Amino acid sequence: MSKDYPVPSGYLERETEVKKSRFIARVYPVSSRDEVREHVARAHQDYPDARHVCWAYQIGRPGSAAEAAMNDDGEPSGTAGKPILNVIQHKDMGDVLVIVVRYFGGIKLGAGGLVRAYAGAAESVLSEVGRTIQQSRVQAEVVLGFADEQPLRHWCDGHEGHIESIQYSNRVNARVSVPQARASEFAAFCDAQKLDYRLET
Structure with missing residues (x-):
């Protein structure tokens, strides 16, 4: 079963x-609860x-989201967050946050009107x-020398790789995500550069 889904x-x-x-x-694309908190x-x-x-x-694949939540922020229970989430689910989108800000206009809408x-x-x-397809990705931990960082960045730029985090000590520790379809290419690159890496499956 394909893990690709629209975001x-x-x-x-x-x-x-x-x-x-x-x-x-x-509407925002999101991949973590921290991002949701920042946008809210x-x-x-x-x-x-x-x-x-x-x-x-909801974060993850539509229909089997890894995580979903909603908030009515003072509106009557079930009249705000739930209808927003229902629309998200109906649109069959993953990794998505919708925020709706309301300025009260002086006329009460009633529960049905609010929904x-x-x-x-x-x-x-x-x-x-717009929609884009979220490809399933794999994470890799890479330990490399300082001279190897630029080639790694260059490879990622050309192969849809993302350097998620990087830490410097006597060596460089990078956390990289690559599309699942390119995992073997990434492994071949690391082998050719003699980089110490571990792919998480």
């Missing part, structure tokens, strides 16, 4: 209005006077955001 290709923001309440929806904190900073900052996310408004805001941004 948002980048950040997008859209605004809708329902009975004078403003709903500002943001930024929304609170960007809109400090907003009444509610509601959100939902429709938050779902509509999530729909507006998710239907427009």
